[in-house]
Amino acid sequence: MNLAKGRSMLDVRGLNKVYDGSGRRVEAVRDLTFTVPAGELVCLVGPSGCGKTTLLKCMGGLLAPTGGEVLLEDRKVTGPPPGMAFVFQEYGRSLFPWMRVGENVELPLKQKRLGRERRKELVADALGSVGLADAAGAYPWQLSGGMQQRVAIARALAYEPRVLLMDEPFAAVDAQTRADLEDLVRGLWRERGITILFVTHDIDEAVYLGQRVIVLSASPTVVQEQLKVDLPDDRDQLHTRVAPRFAELRTHVYEQIQAAKRGVPRGEDPV
Amino acid sequence: MRGVLLRVGYVLALPAVLVALWWLASDGSTNVYWPPLRTILRTFPDVWTGQRLHDDLLRSVLRLLAGYATAAVAGVALGTVIGSYRRVRAVCEPVLEFLRAVPPPVLVPVIMLFAGIGDTMKIVVIASGGVWPILLNTVEGVRAVDPVMAETARSYGITGAARLRTLVLRSASPQIFAGLRQALSIGIILMVISEMFAASNGLGFAIVQFQRGFAIPDMWTGILLLGLLGFALSVVFQVVERRVLGWYHGLRATTRRS
Amino acid sequence: MKGLNTLLGTAGLAVFLALGEAVPRLGLVKADYFPPTSRIARALGTELADGAFWSALGDTLTGWAVGLAVAVGAGVAAGVVVSVVPHLRQATASTVEFLRPIPSVALIPLAILLYGTELRSVLLLVVYAAFWQVLIQVMYGVQDVDPVAEETARSYGLGAWARVRHVLWPTALPYVMTGVRLAAAVALILTITAELVIGAPGLGQQIAIAQASQAVPDMYALIVVTGLLGLVINVGARSVERRALAWHQSVRGEVAV
Numbered sequence: 001m002n003l004a005k006g007r008s009m010l011d012v013r014g015l016n017k018v019y020d021g022s023g024r025r026v027e028a029v030r031d032l033t034f035t036v037p038a039g040e041l042v043c044l045v046g047p048s049g050c051g052k053t054t055l056l057k058c059m060g061g062l063l064a065p066t067g068g069e070v071l072l073e074d075r076k077v078t079g080p081p082p083g084m085a086f087v088f089q090e091y092g093r094s095l096f097p098w099m100r101v102g103e104n105v106e107l108p109l110k111q112k113r114l115g116r117e118r119r120k121e122l123v124a125d126a127l128g129s130v131g132l133a134d135a136a137g138a139y140p141w142q143l144s145g146g147m148q149q150r151v152a153i154a155r156a157l158a159y160e161p162r163v164l165l166m167d168e169p170f171a172a173v174d175a176q177t178r179a180d181l182e183d184l185v186r187g188l189w190r191e192r193g194i195t196i197l198f199v200t201h202d203i204d205e206a207v208y209l210g211q212r213v214i215v216l217s218a219s220p221t222v223v224q225e226q227l228k229v230d231l232p233d234d235r236d237q238l239h240t241r242v243a244p245r246f247a248e249l250r251t252h253v254y255e256q257i258q259a260a261k262r263g264v265p266r267g268e269d270p271v
Numbered sequence: 272m273r274g275v276l277l278r279v280g281y282v283l284a285l286p287a288v289l290v291a292l293w294w295l296a297s298d299g300s301t302n303v304y305w306p307p308l309r310t311i312l313r314t315f316p317d318v319w320t321g322q323r324l325h326d327d328l329l330r331s332v333l334r335l336l337a338g339y340a341t342a343a344v345a346g347v348a349l350g351t352v353i354g355s356y357r358r359v360r361a362v363c364e365p366v367l368e369f370l371r372a373v374p375p376p377v378l379v380p381v382i383m384l385f386a387g388i389g390d391t392m393k394i395v396v397i398a399s400g401g402v403w404p405i406l407l408n409t410v411e412g413v414r415a416v417d418p419v420m421a422e423t424a425r426s427y428g429i430t431g432a433a434r435l436r437t438l439v440l441r442s443a444s445p446q447i448f449a450g451l452r453q454a455l456s457i458g459i460i461l462m463v464i465s466e467m468f469a470a471s472n473g474l475g476f477a478i479v480q481f482q483r484g485f486a487i488p489d490m491w492t493g494i495l496l497l498g499l500l501g502f503a504l505s506v507v508f509q510v511v512e513r514r515v516l517g518w519y520h521g522l523r524a525t526t527r528r529s
Numbered sequence: 530m531k532g533l534n535t536l537l538g539t540a541g542l543a544v545f546l547a548l549g550e551a552v553p554r555l556g557l558v559k560a561d562y563f564p565p566t567s568r569i570a571r572a573l574g575t576e577l578a579d580g581a582f583w584s585a586l587g588d589t590l591t592g593w594a595v596g597l598a599v600a601v602g603a604g605v606a607a608g609v610v611v612s613v614v615p616h617l618r619q620a621t622a623s624t625v626e627f628l629r630p631i632p633s634v635a636l637i638p639l640a641i642l643l644y645g646t647e648l649r650s651v652l653l654l655v656v657y658a659a660f661w662q663v664l665i666q667v668m669y670g671v672q673d674v675d676p677v678a679e680e681t682a683r684s685y686g687l688g689a690w691a692r693v694r695h696v697l698w699p700t701a702l703p704y705v706m707t708g709v710r711l712a713a714a715v716a717l718i719l720t721i722t723a724e725l726v727i728g729a730p731g732l733g734q735q736i737a738i739a740q741a742s743q744a745v746p747d748m749y750a751l752i753v754v755t756g757l758l759g760l761v762i763n764v765g766a767r768s769v770e771r772r773a774l775a776w777h778q779s780v781r782g783e784v785a786v
Contacts, residue, residue, distance in 0.1 A: 020331040057422075060426055061426075062422055062425060062426055080425055080426045080427070080428055082428060084426075085426070085427070086422075086423070086426040086427075088419055088422070088423060090419045093417050093419035093420060094419050094420065094423045096420060096438065096441065096442075097518055097519075097522045098436070098441045098442070098444070098519070099437075099441075099518075107427070107429065108427035108428070108429065110433075111427060111428050111429050111433055112428070139521060139522075141518075141521065141522045141525045141526075142521070142525070155427075159427065234478060263398055275614070281616075281619040281620050281622070281623070282622070283623070284620055284735045285620050285621055285623065285624045286623060286624055286627065288622065304639075304642050304643060311674070332585070358537060359706035361533070361534040361538055361541075362537045362540060362541035362544075363533075363541055364538050364541070365538040365539070365541060365542045366541050366542055366545045368760060368763070369756050369757075369760055370756070371759075371760075371763075372757075372758075372759030372763050373752060373755060373756035373759060374717055374718045374721040374755050374756075374759055375718065375719055376718065376722040376725050376726075377721060377733070377736055377751075377752045377755055378678060379724065379725070380725075380736060380737065380740040380748060381748070381749075381752065383563040383740075384563075384745065385558075385562055387562075394693070397566040416706035442692065456632070457718075459632045459634075460632055460633075460634050460718070460722065463632060463634040463635070463637075464634055464637075464725070464726050466728070467634075467637065467726055475634075476688075478635070478637075479637075479638060480688050481638070482638035482641060482642060487642075490638050492641075493635075493638075494636070494638070494639065497632060497635040498632075498635055501630040501631045501632045501635070502627055502630050502631065504630070505629075505630035513751040525637050
């Protein structure tokens with residue numbers, strides 16, 4: 001993991017998104033500016049309905065912003081860029097039920113026109129890293145929810161992205177599975193040095209996972225606060241979550257979100 | 272072992288009883304319209320010789336397949352286009368609803384005007400009767416593609432032909448098959464009546480000839496053969512459907528259980 | 530949105546009718562085979578003023594309605610009995626699977642011999658074809674009955690009839706409605722077929738007569754009428770079905786077949 005180089009991977013500049021549907025204008029995102037350096041794991045938290053998904057979809061090139069721009073390695077994002085992979089919250093509807101697990105992971109690689117051997121290698125490697133080496137022949141609906149989300153993560157990994165966008169990926173799985181998946185994401189991040197942008201509404205999850213937490217305001221969204229998580233890189237569910245510093249950070253984020261809900265601009269109290 | 276025997280018993284018992292009843296009830300029947308089953312079965316190999324099977328049965332089946340395949344290709348292709356564009360769908364919907372509602376057999380006299388009474392007429396009749404259920408079901412299926420799956424495909428750069436092949440058509444396949452099944456029954460009906468209307472060979476033609484010539488046992492063998500054909504085609508269809516939609520039945524069984 | 534769709538649909542219909550007018554007028558197809566819309570409309574006007582047309586329409590509707598009613602009655606009764614009596618379902622499965630795909634048009638020669646051009650000829654075909662649609666749906670419906678509800682009813686000592694009435698019937702009703710909708714469409718197809726091929730009185734027979742006497746515009750006009758009839762039946766059956774489904778929040782993502 002190399003943070004020192006500090007080159008920016010993702011640049012969000014003055015992003016604005018207005019939905020204009022049948023005479024009703026809804027401003028989902030007002031004005032967002034932030035930067036993610038290469039290799040960082042950033043968590044975005046905010047009150048529910050604050051346009052997190054809209055933001056992520058604009059970054060992933062799935063939605064065209066109304067104003068501002070998103071740059072991936074200094075190139076403007078206009079459609080889904082090949083260097084980015086998306087993990088959706090609705091794992092059950094993101095995997096194709098008519099394809100086996102292996103085929104699901106392989107499909108984007110075929111689209112990339114990789115050779116057969118290389119595809120096999122990438123699929124096996126990705127499924128291995130999420131602990132599902134044996135599941136390649138199963139259909140997604142034969143697996144549990146947590147395993148399905150692992151498949152979705154494997155599909156993203158096999159795509160060899162430089163940036164991984166995760167949209168509340170663990171919101172629909174049970175608590176135990178969720179803890180396992182969080183550790184999986186941190187492990188993969190440290191192992192592979194991918195830049196990860198992780199959207200969640202869960203404050204604990206944001207603090208536990210992130211190197212940095214970006215707190216978003218209520219809709220129309222602006223950046224409420226950016227917070228460096230100065231916890232050690234070696235984290236585990238048992239000790240990290242009971243560390244005094246963890247409690248301080250989560251309390252701080254919690255207050256910021258409460259302030260965001262009330263519409264108070266940026267908190268001044270330093271941590 | 273007992274389970275297997277029981278299952279075989281369930282499958283065979285009632286048909287055996289029914290055939291036996293038919294056999295006994297019709298045995299010694301003097302009613303010309305209801306000849307003894309014994310007579311019908313004895314007549315069967317005499318009527319349906321190799322030559323006849325080739326001239327009538329095979330030709331009927333080939334026409335059916337040609338018309339059915341045309342309907343399937345046209346229905347899925349048009350349905351995919353119409354289903355993919357909201358505006359196109361809105362424009363076409365009332366016209367399609369009307370065309371679907373026209374009872375397909377009335378197409379026979381219309382298409383005879385254009386295509387005469389040859390094989391082309393029959394194939395066009397079968398195709399134009401079967402295309403509507405396939406088309407409308409495809410429209411429904413294509414329209415209902417899950418938005419999350421669509422976004423997944425887009426985010427991984429799966430577009431164009433690959434998107435059609437791996438996402439749209441696969442996701443619409445349960446509906447497409449529902450349409451194909453309806454089209455198959457309609458196709459068989461149209462095959463038979465187009466041959467009854469105007470033909471010099473084919474299963475429908477042969478049965479009507481027997482009836483007009485008062486060859487009642489022969490007519491009965493024709494009815495039996497037509498029944499067997501309908502059954503055989505439905506078995507083939509089911510085998511194909513189970514293969515192609517195996518994932519769908521599995522998925523449904525899983526969601527039902529939970 | 531809805532207004533726009535209606536507008537687009539009307540436009541589509543207008544284009545369809547205009548094409549029907551233009552194509553034969555421009556000589557793209559022979560007007561003898563495919564008369565322009567206006568001539569079909571005129572022929573339709575003449576038909577509507579003719580008493581024979583109305584009696585034919587009446588005959589068709591009678592054949593359709595009586596056939597459908599018999600098929601629904603028989604299908605529901607048979608479906609419930611087969612599902613409720615133990616072992617009967619397994620015992621009849623193979624027979625149903627064999628008889629169902631037999632095309633009802635195979636019975637045409639038999640109908641001609643037995644009943645000639647009488648209404649009974651029509652009914653034989655209609656009932657045979659529509660019966661299976663209802664039966665199969667009723668059987669699906671009964672299969673869908675929640676075992677817990679069934680157990681509960683049993684534990685409260687409800688008798689067989691009460692169980693059918695309070696547990697089985699409400700669960701199966703939406704399926705029955707789907708069966709009725711499918712059967713209604715099939716019944717119309719077979720009614721018209723019987724009239725067209727056998728010559729039983731009705732719209733189908735009128736179409737055959739128009740064709741034989743080269744009255745092509747009249748033939749098209751009558752076909753339009755059968756289409757409109759089919760449309761009314763489809764839309765009506767669908768709205769009845771929707772009403773039956775509305776109060777029944779069943780989890781059926783299944784495609785109707």
